Each structure stands twice: as C-alpha cells, then as structure tokens.
Amino acid sequence: xxxxxxxxxxxxxxxDLTKTKMFxxxxxxxxxxxxxxxxxxxxxxxxxxGFYLSSTHFNLEKGCPxxxxxxxxxxxxxxxxxxxxxxxxxxxxxxxxGKRFHFSDNNGNEYAVWSE
Numbered sequence: 001x002x003x004x005x006x007x008x009x010x011x012x013x014x015x016d017l018t019k020t021k022m023f024x025x026x027x028x029x030x031x032x033x034x035x036x037x038x039x040x041x042x043x044x045x046x047x048x049x050g051f052y053l054s055s056t057h058f059n060l061e062k063g064c065p066x067x068x069x070x071x072x073x074x075x076x077x078x079x080x081x082x083x084x085x086x087x088x089x090x091x092x093x094x095x096x097x098g099k100r101f102h103f104s105d106n107n108g109n110e111y112a113v114w115s116e
Contacts, residue, residue, distance in 0.1 A: 010047055010067070013054030014107045020051050023106050026084035027077075028069070046070075059089075059110035060102075068112040074099060077113045 014020040017040050024030040024042065032040045041050035046069075058064035071077040074092055081103050082088065089110060090102035100114035 008048065010049030012049065012051050012067075012109065013056050013058065014051045014105075014109070015053070015055060015057070016106065017051055017053060019106045023084045023086065027080045027086060057108040059104070059108070064110075066102075066110065066112055068100070068114055071113045071115050074101065074113060074115045078103075081113075 017034075017038070021030075021032050021040055025032075028045075030045055031043045033043060034040045035050075038053040039050055041048070060066055069077075078088060078092075078101060086103045086105055088101060089104050090112075092099050092101045095114075098114050098116045100112050102110055102112045104110050
C-alpha cells in the first residue's frame with residue numbers, strides 16, 4: 001500500500017520533555033528516543049511522532065485537533081492516567097462506536113481515550 005499523502009508523523013508541543021516522557025511512559029508504556037535537549041520521538045505507538053519544547057499547549061477549546069488513543073479497558077487507562085499525574089477533563093461518555101473520555105497531560109494538552 002502506498003504511503004503517498006497519508007498522515008505520517010505527528011509533532012506535539014510540550015513545556016517539559018522529561019515530565020512528558022515520564023507521564024506517557026507511566027500511563028501508556030511509551031518509549032522514546034531523544035534528539036537533543038528539545039526533541040524526543042515516541043516509538044511504536046501507532047503513528048510516528050515526537051514531542052518538542054514549546055510554551056504553548058493544545059485543547060479543543062482552542063479548536064485544536066483531538067489526538068485519540070485506543071484502550072482495551074477504559075477504567076484501567078483512566079487509573080493509569082490519574083496515577084501518572086493527568087487530569088480527566090471529560091468523564092466517560094458514549095458515542096457511536098463506543099465510549100471515551102478526555103484527559104490532559106502535565107502540559108495541559110488535551111487527549112481522548114476510546115474503547116468499543
């Protein structure tokens with residue numbers, strides 16, 4: 001299958017690389033490869049991408065795209081997010097195709113987690 005014009009890479013602004021890597025490692029088991037002090041890419045998470053240092057953050061209120069992660073168990077994912085220092089910004093709700101909730105990481109960036 002051709003990758004021409006497919007979404008290939010995702011770059012996410014964060015204000016603290018060390019805390020961000022710790023959060024995503026603790027909450028989701030992600031692994032990283034650093035490229036200097038201001039950039040770290042995440043590995044084997046479904047799409048290639050990385051975190052870069054920035055003073056900005058994103059959320060739906062600003063009209064930003066929503067990054068949605070899949071989970072086999074929403075309750076377990078929610079517990080891990082909270083234990084890692086994240087905040088639940090929208091409680092679990094149903095939508096066509098499943099259920100999801102929204103959370104923010106230590107940077108204030110908003111994400112969602114869904115399941116069937």
